[in-house]
Amino acid sequence: MRVHRNALTGFLLLLLAVVIAVHADFSWSVGSIFAHFWPTLFVIPVGVFFHWLYFFLNQRGVGLLVPGGVVMTVGIVCQIASLSGSWSVMWPGFILAPAVGLLELYLFGSRNRWLLIPIGILTTLSVLFFAVFGLSALLERFSGMRHLLALAVAAAGIGFLFLRKKKDYAASQPWE
Template sequence: MARNSYTIGIVLIGVAIILLLGKLGVIHFIASFFWPLVLLIPGLLFHMLFFNRTLPSGVLVPGGILTTYALMFFYCNLFGWGAMSYLWPGFILGVAIGLYELHLFDRNTHRGVWIAAMILGAISVVFFVITLLFKLGVYVIALVLVLAGAALIFRRPRSW
């Protein structure tokens, strides 16, 4: 009976500590920052289980997708969710990365997997460029004008 009450006492103290940390906001802070681990851990686990030859190569697709999305969400947690306004093509890129990993590590896959990965990757890059041009368009135009002006100044023969 003494051993049983000792275990119950430790459990009660543990529950009290968890309740106090929750009341102080520590658990909320940790959960709000580290929640992308819910995606990152399975993504990395899929990769690990494939490379340990436990699971077939098909798990590389969700592994690549989950890992990419988790990294995007960590970035947004660090720098603000406004970053998602220019990171959204990463959702397409995640699928492209997963398919490319499947093609890269399983030589028995159909060539269509590689083609799909390249098409999705290209679409993602195009959308990243378009998004950055819309977000930073004025700066890009100003940079192009400065470079064009500098080229005209330095290429012009000095006849004056």
């Protein structure tokens, strides 16, 4: 039991370090702790509870892993978004949550290959939306450098237009 306590303490200290690093002006009031850590206090423990039920009490109830994986993933997504204020980028994690639950069912269950179809679809959608909205947020952050970005894209376009491979150049010569 000591290992579990140490792991929990280590996780909480890492989370605290992230908060201190991200929020220099963090106030240590009860309200601000609830505002920033509500997923860790209320959502993630439910996901841990479902996993605990499966792994330590009843290994035949593989169905416990689906809600456990979903709730745990939702809690992690909410915690990251709550600490970083990036809800507009993190929302595809809610699409990923059922994929994680189904993946746990696949890995620890009977390995029904038909589960891989919804897992693949949901994961692909989630990664696609993460990429699109993450890139959008990144470009928005660097919007002041729009002219430099336009210049770099134009230079790349010119490079693709005028730089040919040696093989293509030799094939276009009429004397060879």
